[in-house]
Amino acid sequence: LVMRDGVLVESGPTAEVLGNPRHEYTRQLLRAVPSAATRGRRLSDAPEDAHETEAPVRVAETGGAVLEASDVSKTFELPGRRLLQAVDGVSLSVAPGQKLGIVGESGSGKSTLARILLGLETPDAGSAQVAGVDWNAAHGEARVQARRSVQFISQDPLGSFDPRYTVGDIIAEPLRGVLDAAARDARVREVLELTHLEPELLPAMPRALSGGQRQRVSIARALALRPSVLVCDEPVSALDVSIQAQILDLLDDLNRRTGTALVFISHDLGVVHHLVDDVLVMKSGRVIESGPIDEVFDHPQQDYTKALLAAVPTLALTPVAA
Secondary structure, X not given: OEEEOOEEEEXXXXXXXXXXXXXXXXXXXXXXXXXXXXXXXXXXXXXXXXXXXXXXXXXXXXXXXXXXXXXXXXXXXXXXXXXXXXXXXXXXEEOOOOEEEEEOOOOOOHHHHHHHHXXXXXXXXXXXXXXXXXXXXXXXXXXXXXXXXXXXXOOOHHHHOOOOOOHHHHHHHHHEOOEOHHHHHHHHHHHHHHOOOOHHHXXXXXXXXXXXXXXXXXXXXXXXXXXXXXXXXXXXXOOOHHHHHHHHHHHHHHHHHHOOEEEEEOOOHHHHHHHOOEEEEEEOOEEEEEEEHHHHHHOOOOHHHHHHHHOOOOOOOOOOOO
C-alpha cells in the first residue's frame, strides 16, 4: 500500500507496484532511493539551485588537506576494567571540496573517529589536524580558529538544539562574539537562503518544525561560520526517503557551491555510494579498505567489505525512469 496525505494512492503485489508503478507519487519515492545507479543525478524533484557559488573561506588557506588524522588510536575502559579499542591506528586526509565517506557496522569506530576529528575526543596516540592546526597542541585563539573551520551535523538535530532557542537563535549562536548584530542578522539570512529555509521560520521553535526542516536548520547553523569541512554523522538515517533525498541533494549542492568538504559517516552504503567521492571502510576500529568509491564498492578486496555490500537490500525490479 502506498499512502500520501492519509490517502491510499496505489496498491498491489510488491513486484508490480515497485516494478511498474502507476502513480507519480510512487515513482517519485522510487526515484528518491539512493544507490550506485543514482550517482550524478538529483534524488528529489526540487529544482537544482541556481545561486552563484559562494566564495569558499579557509578552503585554500592551508594549501593542502583541510582535515587530517595521523595514526590516531583511542581506547575506552568498560565495566569490569575491560578495554575497548574503539579506534586503532587510523589515518586519513580530506582535501578541499572532497566528499569522503566512512562506513562500517555499528561499533566499528566511526563515531569515535568523528569526535577525534572534531577535537571533542583526545586520542591516546596519534594526532588530528584541522586547517593545519593540531588539536593536541592548539590552545586559546588557535583552538578557537580551528573550531570555526570544522563543524558538525548530527543524526538528531532536535537533541543538538537548545530547546529555549528559536530557529533564529540557533543559527546565530556560533556567530555571537564573531560578528556584530547587523552582520550576524545578514549572515543568518544568507544561510537560510543557502539551505532553502523561509525567513518566516526564524521565530519558530524547533519542535514546531518537520524533520527535514530541523536538519536544514542544523546545516544552516553549521554553515554560519563558513567552515572548510563539515563532519556529518548519520545525518539522514532518521529521515524518510523523500526528505532524505532533499537533504542529500542539499549537501551535494552546498559542496559544489561553497567548496566545503564533507566527511559523511553512515551505515547506509546506498547513501554513501550515491554521495561521496572516496570511502574508508572500518572494522573493529581499523580502516581495512579505502579508495575511490566506485573502485572500492565495485571491486572490494576485503571479505568484510564484500559482506557489507552483499547485505545491502536492493530493489531488484524494473528500473523506474526519471
